Amino acid sequence: MASAHSIPSIEERFEFTSGAKRNLIIGGAIGAALVVVGVYLAANGGGGHEAEATHGAVNAITGRAAGGHEAAEHHVSWLTRIWANLWVNAVYFTGISVVGMFFISYNYLAQAGWSTVFKRVPEAMPAFLPVMGIVMLAVFFLGGHDLFHWTHSEVYEVGGPEYDAVLAGKQGYLNTPFFVGRMIFYFVVWYWMWKKIRQFSLEEDQIGGTELYDKSIRLGTAFLVIFGVTSSTSAWDFVMSIDPHWFSTMFGWYTLASWHVAGLAVITLTVVMLRERGYLKAVNSSHLRDLGKFVFAFSIFWTYVWFAQFLLIYYANQPEEIIYFIERFRGHGSIFKAPFFITLFLNFFLPFLILMTRDSKFTHSILKVACWSVIIGHYMDFYTNIMPGSAGSTAGFGPLEWGFFIVFICGFVWSMATQLEKANLIPKHHPMLEESLHHDIA
């Protein structure tokens, strides 16, 4: 009964306490220490070099460094592993950040009311984009040759020993200036559009009215059009071009699905954690249930896209396509087989089963388990997509990987908390706020 709800105060200021800052610094330091340990282990232990034979075969067909090539050109294997790790995390957190903008945009376009009360949470996410842009550009310039085979000039030398006709055919799209230009374009446009919509939102807090709301709808719609294209092209650039011979027409969609559900899990988890700290009192069980449904539905959506891509390739069994999965199953001494299946478990089976019942979607503890499962699961998803083609058999899953992941999480949370602190936690003059406060799906 709508009238039975008592609506708590909407005046809420989030405080980024010194304790929280200290914890994040400690977390980041632990992550950094793990990275150092991981580098030490990788440099001295020497990542598994078994299965060079498969590796060679796989490389020959995926169009990356051919067997033997590695020793000559890939100077230090652990360095490659660092670049690859930075790239995995940067791509992942870029996605999560931009999904914040994606979420507010489609909510504006749909003129959705229910999400208004926690709108500041997705709104705080894209602030991390510039950091990620800088990391990605730095990694590309410093370690691009280790990650992207298509950046090697010798594959384009007609008649040369490394000449690669397929890559030469793709040179019009996959070349360094255009690639870097696109990358800068994505980050500048995404960030700028977020800046504008954020500015509207903060102004609206002061002056109210519906003019800024209408402006936000137009801006959000424009963003969706742009993101519709750039989400696909960035997925090709950031992830698919690591295996430059291979292609899948579903890849853009697939990566967007992955980013989206991870972003939704981050939004849900943040809302839950803010509530546990006494904020967002106005978020009721109906909001949580809708967020839970979002995570539930889009984890199924991701699985659907994942499977649609897998089934076609599996069924057709074309060598140039199936190699992508063969490499993850049997290549590199089968080190990617476990992440491959863990991904499916964490991203589909676990959230599917535990979020299925009605009450689980507003139970804090279950939501937290499901969200963490999705967040870690989609990290693993990007890991299995990026690592085999970049670090290859020098990859692994140890302190190095966890360390980088923790460092990125702490950085992301820091950036988000800084943004949350800047404004009232509930957009108090948003025209849809009243509807959102009374959100009740019974």
Next chain:
Amino acid sequence: MAELSGKYLVGVYDDDDTVLHAVPTLRKAGVKIQEVYSPFPIHGMDDALGHPRTRIGIAAFIFGVTGCCVALTLMIWTMGIDWPMIVGGKDSISLPNYIPITFELTVLFTAFGMVTTFFISNGLTPGAHNHERFDVRATDNKFVMAINLGRNSMSEDEISRALRDSGAEEVNIKQF
């Protein structure tokens, strides 16, 4: 489906908001309401009436599992055991190939099963004698509240008065 027999008091209301507010008032006064019928769903009415939560979700899960098993059994039996076939160079029993049909049959069984369950449990099967129609205007412009006198300890007059006080414009008696 509640069995309908005995004597009923039927309160007819003109406004959804009135009936929504009448329900808690009457329940507080000690009246046991059997059901409220309205031309459209009234938000919050389930809570107000204190009905137990629907178990259709459990039914859906069971139908889904049934559909999943039927699909897998059908395909494994026909493609793998009764007449083994190799399609596309795959094993005759290869799960990835079976997933689309398994998914479809799971959805199909769930959807049909839920609709059928819903109709049966609400007495809406074809040819069913729809004796729940306390007042035919409940399908048009009136909101109708049914109170089973046999289940209430209060007297007919008391309940009738309470109904009128809560905003009912008519109070009728129905005998089944």
